[in-house]
Amino acid sequence: MTSEVPESAHREMRASNADRDAVVQRLQEAAGEGRIDLTELTERVDLALAAKTYADLEPLTADLPSGRTADPGKPLFLKGGLHGASRTGRWQVPAQITAHGGMGGVKLDFTQADCRLPLIELEAHGQMAGVTIIIPEGWSAETDDLEPGLGGLKDKTTPDRHPGAPLVRLSGSGGAAGVVIRHPNGWERRKLRRGR
Known part of the structure; x- marks a missing residue:
C-alpha cells in the first residue's frame, strides 16, 4: 500500500538541480515572451539557483502560465x-x-x-x-x-x-x-x- 505525500510535506522536500534548471528555463522563456523584464529575470534566476526546497521554487513561476513543452519533432x-x-x-x-x-x-x-x-x-x-x-x-x-x-x-x-x-x-x-x-x-x- 502506498501513501501520498501531503502537499505541505512535498513543499519542504529538497529540490534537485533538474528542478532548479527547469524553473530557470521557464523564467527565460517568460522573459522572451515579454512577461518579465531583464531585471526581474536576473532576480528570479538568482533565487532559483539558490533554492533548497520546492517551497523556494514555487513562488518564482506562480504568476506565469505553464510553459509549453517543446516538441523536438522529427529530424x-x-x-x-x-x-x-x-x-x-x-x-x-x-x-x-x-x-x-x-x-x-x-x-x-x-x-x-x-x-x-x-x-x-x-x-x-x-x-x-x-x-x-x-x-x-x-x-x-x-x-x-x-x-x-x-x-x-x-x-x-x-x-x-x-x-x-x-x-x-x-x-x-x-x-x-x-x-x-x-x-x-x-x-x-x-x-x-x-x-x-
Whole structure:
C-alpha cells in the first residue's frame, strides 16, 4: 500500500538541480515572451539557483502560465542535389537538422520559422555548392564543432543572445564551397517588415 505525500510535506522536500534548471528555463522563456523584464529575470534566476526546497521554487513561476513543452519533432535531412534545397517562410523547426549542400546548395532561413526549442543541433556539409543559414536577430550560434574544409566557415552572427532565444549549435564541414551563418541582411529585413 502506498501513501501520498501531503502537499505541505512535498513543499519542504529538497529540490534537485533538474528542478532548479527547469524553473530557470521557464523564467527565460517568460522573459522572451515579454512577461518579465531583464531585471526581474536576473532576480528570479538568482533565487532559483539558490533554492533548497520546492517551497523556494514555487513562488518564482506562480504568476506565469505553464510553459509549453517543446516538441523536438522529427529530424530534418536536406540534400542540395543538382537543384538545391531550402526551408524558408513558415516552417516548424526540429531539434536536429542535417544539410548537405551537394551541387545545388542548401538555404535554411529561420527568420519566420516556428521554434520553441532552446537548442538546435545543425550538422552542415557545404560540399560543392555550400550551405547558407539565416537566423533571426537575438538568436546565437556556436560554431566551434564545424571543420572549415576548403570553403571555410563565415560566421556573421552577433553574440548578444536574447533571454530564451534559441542557440544553433553547428557541426559538420565546410567542404569545397563552405558554410555561411548570418542574420538577415538589409534587403531581407525590409522584406520581413513589409510582410508583417
